Amino acid sequence: MGPMDINLIIEHLKTNGITITLKSYHEIVNGQLPSKDIPIIYSFSQRPEIRAYLKDMATFLHTEGYQLVPSLEILLCHENKGYQELVKNKYHIDDLNAYYFAEIEEIKQYDLKYPVVLKRLDGSNGKGVFLVEDEVSLIKKVNSLTPLYTSSQKADLMRRKYFRKEKSYKEYPNYNNKNDLEQYRKHIKEHKRFVIQEFISGLDHDYRVLVAGDRYYITKRHTKDDFKASGTKLFDFDIAEPEAILAFAKEVHEKIDSPFLSFDICRKGDEFYLIEFQGLHFGMNVVVKGSGYYKYEGNGFTFTTQKPSPEETIAYGLANHLNK
Ligand SMILES: Nc1ncnc2c1ncn2[C@@H]1O[C@H](COP(=O)(O)OP(=O)(O)OP(=O)(O)O)[C@@H](O)[C@H]1O
Ligand SMILES: [Mg+2]
Structure with missing residues (x-):
């Protein structure tokens, strides 16, 4: 799906009683700020420099007490499964045991029940998600997630190894270039941060639920060759007992409280x-390919066969959130 039509979103917001003043990110960043009681709605980008720019903007606005929609918390969760675990814990959405680490040695202090699911922070389509059977495989896998050294670090190590004159220091009698190199090598060694989750065994599908205000879109995703349902492109809308899953999504949505949320x-x-x-920049397949949505009305969910555009869906979620 291509980018959304912002003007269409603004139009739909207008029909829901919300007036928008459009500003470029650079205008906000360079000081054209609204008063603090006016919510600032923003979206996000996949391009790394733009992302970093928007993150600077959002961090500043949040720190200075402006109202960001979605919140900074949601932005920090964007393509960061590690931060998501922090937020899940904060709201006591903690039925699935999970951990977030930066050093592989640290796992030894936890009583992990193998097998576990290992995740890179930023994978999608199941690409950074692995089932590991024991501690040895876990360590190996984490180390293999990234080249241990970047190319400039490799060049630096080469220089230290081959192009340094032998030195000695009165104050450090044990110094020699070789030991120094080994210490330095250890010091800069890094792997990607990672998340470990308890493995829920025996599943052949999961659910993708998109919540926008009181509207709930749901699809079922099937596994193919392994335990992963994401990335297989096998999905359908034939769901037994959707109410139970939607009720769970509703509970989670109320805790995290964002205009729209996409749940696995x-x-x-x-x-x-x-x-x-995800509360930003999530897939819209469930909206575009399904035949409608469920709506929560007082005592239960009822299905509506209607297909609002992605823009209208986003606007609906925003309006619901802002009018609360
Ligand atoms: N803790 C777990 N226990 C069992 N199965 C899991 C677990 N975590 C993930 N899975 C399976 O692996 C798939 C991929 O996991 P996850 O959604 O975290 O990765 P992803 O790459 O971000 O996927 P997406 O394409 O949905 O963004 C899920 O769809 C689910 O089927
Ligand atoms: Mg997923």
């Missing part, structure tokens, strides 16, 4: 687990 949920018996969530 799995169900095992009567237990529900939130695998991950």
